[in-house]
Amino acid sequence: MRADAARNRARVLQVAREQLAMGDDSLMLNTIARLAGVGVGTVYRHFPNRHALLEALMAERFQQLVDEARAAAAGAEEDAPASLRRLLRFTLGRMLDDAGFAAVLESAGGADAQTSALRADLDGALAELLDRARRAGAIRYGIEADDVRRLLCGIGHAVRSGGDDAAHAETYLDVLLEGLRPPR
Structure with a gap:
């Protein structure tokens, strides 16, 4: 340039x-x-377009999320489910604090190269964390990183549409984590 x-x-x-x-x-x-x-x-x-500008503006926040996911995956040997919960709580908090960040995380396509790379890095770290949680018997088979990201985005949308009630966010996060467990 x-x-x-x-x-x-x-x-x-x-x-x-x-x-x-x-x-x-x-x-x-x-x-x-x-x-x-x-x-x-x-x-x-x-x-x-507006979304491309938003992606560029949110690149730093997205990188922070990727760093958090990598740290969670690296430290997950002791308690992968707790690391997953912390990561999801961190991500949901960021989404609820910043609608622009939520929009970038929720977008399905049209991402620029930097956002695509960040999304791939996020999914890679989350996949590693899910694998560790799965080996610990805490996560059902068939759930992938993209599934968790989409479900979390759904929770973000549900909380925002209901008035941004933090109590609901925690309840919905509990429901998500319970749903990720293997069938009993």
């Missing part, structure tokens, strides 16, 4: 972050272009 293009991209991201910080989550690309002092075409060249 040319130096001027990199500066323009950084400026667009900075303005978009400022808009989010001020409570404007619309991320209107035309508005961001005007506020960043660049042409609309410049914004669309870097971010073809």
Whole structure:
């Protein structure tokens, strides 16, 4: 990327972050272009749509989730189910705190290369954690990382649609974990 293009991209991201910080989550690309002092075409060249911009903004948070998942997988030898619970609670908390992050985690496709790589890293760490929990007899066979991520996104949606009640989040998380156990 040319130096001027990199500066323009950084400026667009900075303005978009400022808009989010001020409570404007619309991320209107035309508005961001005007506020960043660049042409609309410049914004669309870097971010073809609102979701692409959101993915770029959430990359750091997504990386933090991947790091948390790797740490959970690495430390799961002693108590894989407890590590899984901590990871899911951490992820759900992030989703409920940041609707933009939740939208990126929930999106099924259209991800840019960085988001796709982060999703693959997350699924890899989660798969390792699930394998350890499965060996411990705590997780049923046939449940994969993508399944857990989708179910957790469903919980996030259920909590948000019900008024963001933290008590419901914990109850729903308990139901999910119980459902992941092998049949009795």
